Amino acid sequence: MRPADLAREHGISTQAIRNYERDGCLPLAARTPTGYRIYTELHAVALRAYLALVPAYGHATAGAVMTAVHADRLDDALAALDRGHVQSLRDRETLATVRAAVGRLTDGAAPGTGLPALPGPRSVGEVAHRLGVTPATVRAWEAAGILTPTRDRATGHRRYLPADVRDAELAHLLRRGGYRLDRIATVLRQIRTAGGTGEPATALDGWQQRLTARGLAMLTASARLDDYLALRAEPPRRA
Structure with a gap:
């Protein structure tokens, strides 16, 4: 695959693909004798995993997870994901507290x-x-x-x-x-x-929707990352 082949699926630029590889979010690509990058299905699955991690955990954590995976530090990657889940739980608890507070204001x-x-x-x-x-x-x-x-x-x-x-x-x-x-x-x-509580209730409903969307994004990201880890674990194919 060429950088354009990977980029086309996600509507991003070829420069973004090169940047992701440079930053460790994608595995290093092989090169042709003339210096052109050669991407494979492994890179495509890695890109799907990284781009799924971003809306779920943010750019910093997504990058930390992928670079840890590529450095064979799987426990560090899992710890980064764990911290994201802990924060999500705290956000839900905070939301519940604020709802209770708003409910008592009147x-x-x-x-x-x-x-x-x-x-x-x-x-x-x-x-x-x-x-x-x-x-x-x-x-x-x-x-x-x-x-x-x-x-x-x-x-x-x-x-x-x-x-x-x-x-x-x-x-x-x-x-x-x-x-x-x-x-x-x-x-x-x-x-x-x-x-009244109309405006606060609307604000808190929006907060709830964002938490729900983030939780669902975490599920998707977990599935994409699992696909990538499974593919990485497969023995290399013989020509």
Whole structure:
């Protein structure tokens, strides 16, 4: 096969094929006496495996898996996949927690973070400590319009009331779910102004759909990688 033959199946460029080989995502190709690459079915199956791994685990992990396989470090490849599954499970647990939090917002209850509600106004340092982030992060959320604390008239220091702490907790959970600051600001604004859960529910449904799509992509990637490992294990054919 030529680079164009591999590229055509996936709608990518021949330069991408050469780059994947250079980066270790494909096995090294043999060369003709004039220097042209010779690709085989092994390269085609490897490319399918790599391109299936990308939407499931991301470019970095996909590359790490394939380079580990080509270096005969199968356990390292499997460990990289395991970390992806662990992260996926954490994302699902985070989503469930955020759903519980959003469901309680209209009832005036504290979000389901497992933490007791903080009475009275709190400082930025206390809120940051509660969430396990830096005060600079909390201030960045304020700059993005996510938090709207009041100020102490005498000192000018930020004062976070229970509702502000609730917003900070929900913002922290959404950040862990991969949401951008501007999107989180939209969700929190809707909660504060409308008191409903329509916008947050829509956002969380989208998050759920992405997790489902990623889970299905992981299944596909596992099948493609298994095909490649099986082909690599076959004894070379005799001419």
